[in-house]
Amino acid sequence: MAENETILTAEGLKQLEEELEVYKTVKRKEVAGRIKQAIDFGDISENSEYDDAKDEQAFIETRIIALEKMLGNVKVIRDVKETDVVTLGAKVLLRDVEFDDEEEYYIVGSVEADPDTNKISNESPVGRAVLGKSKGSIVNVSAPSGFVQYQILDIS
Structure with a gap:
């Protein structure tokens, strides 16, 4: 870059x-x-x-x-049609392993990031953790309260 x-x-x-x-x-x-x-x-x-x-x-x-x-x-960045790994422009469905909550995020550049609309930066803790990972992967994200584990359920 x-x-x-x-x-x-x-x-x-x-x-x-x-x-x-x-x-x-x-x-x-x-x-x-x-x-x-x-x-x-x-x-x-x-x-x-x-x-x-x-x-x-x-x-x-x-x-x-x-x-x-x-x-x-x-x-x-182009809209991702189908991919095996998380890239910029991908929508990622994540499941919080501990609480079993699901959330979908759109991975974008930092200028365009808007957490209120689930657009997260590739530079954010979650964005960094999921980039390059594949469906089914479990990632650890550092949070103020400790580590949060997410499983990547889908990439689109």
Whole structure:
């Protein structure tokens, strides 16, 4: 993996491109309008609206630069159709050996990770543990409370 490479699914790439477009075409104009309006209020030395708008402008410009940098060095991972081992882009059905709970995770790059939607990073403890393993394997994952054992039930 190249240094500073951004690993994304096709869906993740589309989302970042859309986010960048919104920042460039919508957010920039909105904040420019807020700055102009704040200047119209008069003395900007003690104008909180102006300060807030300038802070937001700085955030927007920083985010645009970060997104452009990420998108400038993207590696798109393909959706996995059928595989014998866990790879980036795979969906993995895991069973907690101790509690017999099942959970399905989608293994993605760190930029796209979203635990709320079961998208976990290849760099996360669970992601690292299952990468390269096959169906039926049992993996140990370090957790704050000790080790958790998962069995890989399915890979798709």
